[in-house]
Amino acid sequence: MSNSDLIPRLRSGDRRALARAISLIETGGPTARALLAEAYPCAGTAHLIGITGPPGAGKSTLVTSLTQEWRRNGATVGVIAVDPSSPFTRGAVLGDRIRMQALSGDPGVFIRSMASRGRLGGLARATADAATLLDAAGFDLVLIETVGAGQSEVEIARTAHTTIVVEVPGLGDDVQSIKAGMLEIADIFVVNKADREGAEQVVGQLRTMLHLGRREPGAWEPPVVSAVATLGRGSSEIVAAAGAHRSHLRNAADRAASAQAHAERELSAALQELVLERLRGPLWSAMVDQLATRVRDPYSAAGMLIASLKGREPEKIT
Amino acid sequence: MEHPNPTIRVLVAKPGLDGHDRGAKIIARALRDAGMEVIYTGLQQTPQMIVEAALQEDVDVIGLSILSGAHMTLLPKVMHLLREQQLHNILVVAGGIISDEDALLLTAEHGVSAIFGPGSSTHDIVHYIRSHAGKPRE
Known part of the structure; x- marks a missing residue:
């Protein structure tokens, strides 16, 4: 496969060209930059959605149930799932696809696992550029699942238009919800595993925290949605909230400033x-x-x- | 085709219906410790799912673990689908309970590169993948 026509080929729906282009972008260097230079002007239409939260919160499962919901609405979905690389051997086990089996065989979905390759912050160096390739390939949505994140892996909010923070019951007391970091970057909160004990308290704490903060008039108010991702519960509400957030961004007075x-x-x-x-x-x-x-x-x-x-x-x- | 990526990417999958993946997980871990990026897709994969994942992940190697005895159906099917998708440069290795006669057929006639039976050391598998991955096999 020659590298020179990868962008026209991936734009015409060639998935092998898309997969190879992402590998080249991950490797970096002049070839990667030439590809990005060609793809960049073709991108800019996809809705980039970040999904972050602690390990085991159900991010991959939520990606699956959200993707299924978007597919029912007729939208195509590209997924980038980031997992950590070993700081010692640089190897990685990327296991996010295990929870995404239900998406297999759908030509409107493309899933790519990505190792963080030493980058902290929850993403890999090439994540944003790979999202640009999926965008240029014509996917309506690009979902970016971060590594299992703690409190300060907030890089996703700089890459995505809409950031979904996934919380689960049983992780700590209500002081966690007034700390700085992760909770400040959420455009949408999802309390997953909502069939478990303590879920209502988490929802309540998040809502209380949101009401305590000062908010400019007309600013986006992050909704708190309960979900059981394994059963698909909550997906349609989250998809609707993501759509509403995008409309909000388009109409926001500070839109030009945020693009800058x-x-x-x-x-x-x-x-x-x-x-x-x-x-x-x-x-x-x-x-x-x-x-x-x-x-x-x-x-x-x-x-x-x-x-x-x-x-x-x-x-x-x- | 130029090999674009100095990091070896390996898809580890279990085709078919057997539900035992300790061996596959040990292999995944050993390859990780050898500096490779391992995409682990879990149990009960159809040949279609395996080839689709290999394509999207642009892997250099597919490692299949199969203990159910259905290897003479599933492995040729995977090889056939790979050719159909023009993924000729992916190295395919398999492990599991596979007789010598079957192993010979799979490597000589179906294009599987190597079979690692019970008792194979992870060291040998890592060494084999390192020295064969990413090279043209046409």
Whole structure:
């Protein structure tokens, strides 16, 4: 398979081309950037939805029941499921597909497992770019399931339009719900396993917490939805809430500002990656040695490296 | 085809109806510890589900564990579907209770690359995959 026509092929529905393009994006480097440059202008129509929450909360099962609901409504769905890589061997066991068997055989669904490859924050470096490929391939929705997340894996909120935070009963007392972090990024709360004891208290605590916060007039108010993902209960409410959130985003007064903020974060991430990649070389190694022996401090070493960038030709990516 | 990804990706699946996946999980863990990315899809996979997952995940290797005795039906079916989807470059290895005669047929006539029977060491399996994955087999 040649790499040069992958984007036109994935846009015409070639799933093998889509799968290969995601692998190349994961590997990174000039090939990945050329693919992204070609796909980026074709993307921008899909609704990107993040699903996050602690390990075992039922995220994969919820992805399945939500996907089934969207498919019943006639929408196509791309799924990216991220699981952690070992910090020691860099290997990974990606098990999210186990809970997604019911989606097998549906040509309107494409599922890709992704290892975090050392990135903290709940996503892999290539997750957002892979979402751009699924978007360019024409999927109406792109669901991004994060690694099982604790309290501060909030990167998903910067990537997705709508962030769903999944909670379950029995994880802690009500102080958890006033802490900063995860709970602040939710556009929709789902209390999964709602047939278990304590679910109503969790719903109550979340609602109380939401009412305590100050909210600008016209701001989105995150709904709290009870669900039993294994039975599909709550899916239609969540799908409706996601649709309502998207309409809200489209009509929001600060829409242009939030698009600007999103673009700024994308640019910042790309800049970091490119600069780091270009600076790794003999001078980089020398600076690392000098830091390790405390001959030099980190900021002056970084200054030396940035000074060495001047006068270099920009990389061609097309 | 150029091998795009220095990280070896392996699909580990159990085709058919047997419900025992301890061996498959041990293999998944061993491959993980060898630095590979293992997509584990669980029990009771049809050949169609396995090939669809392999395509979407763009894996280099499929490892099939099969203890039910139905290997002469299920494995050729997987190989046939892979060819149909033009996934010629995926290395297919299998493990389980498979007689020497069947193993010979599966490798010589159906394109399975290797069979690892009971008593195979995970070390041998890792070594085999490392030295054969991602190379053209046409």
